[in-house]
Amino acid sequence: MLVIEPPPPVDLAALGHAVAKARRAANLTLDGLAERSGISRRMLVEVEGGRINCTIGVLHGIAHAVGVPSGD
Numbered sequence: 001m002l003v004i005e006p007p008p009p010v011d012l013a014a015l016g017h018a019v020a021k022a023r024r025a026a027n028l029t030l031d032g033l034a035e036r037s038g039i040s041r042r043m044l045v046e047v048e049g050g051r052i053n054c055t056i057g058v059l060h061g062i063a064h065a066v067g068v069p070s071g072d
Contacts, residue, residue: 013050019062020048026066037065 023033023044030048034041039061046052047062063070 010053012053016048016050019044022062022066022068023048028066033062033065037061 023030026033028036030041030044033039034044037044039058043052043054043058044062047054047058060070
């Protein structure tokens, strides 16, 4: 029988830190990233603060807006 283990929990704080670091490296403010990505500033604040587990679509939008391949 094949047993599938659940994935490890997402480290939301580390994810938020990585998003903030990528945003700063792209010389974007939160407002600039919101405009470029189509994601609300409020959601970006929550993501960067490690307070929400966002969808892969949101992460893809952020990655595209800051010029980082979404696989990174």
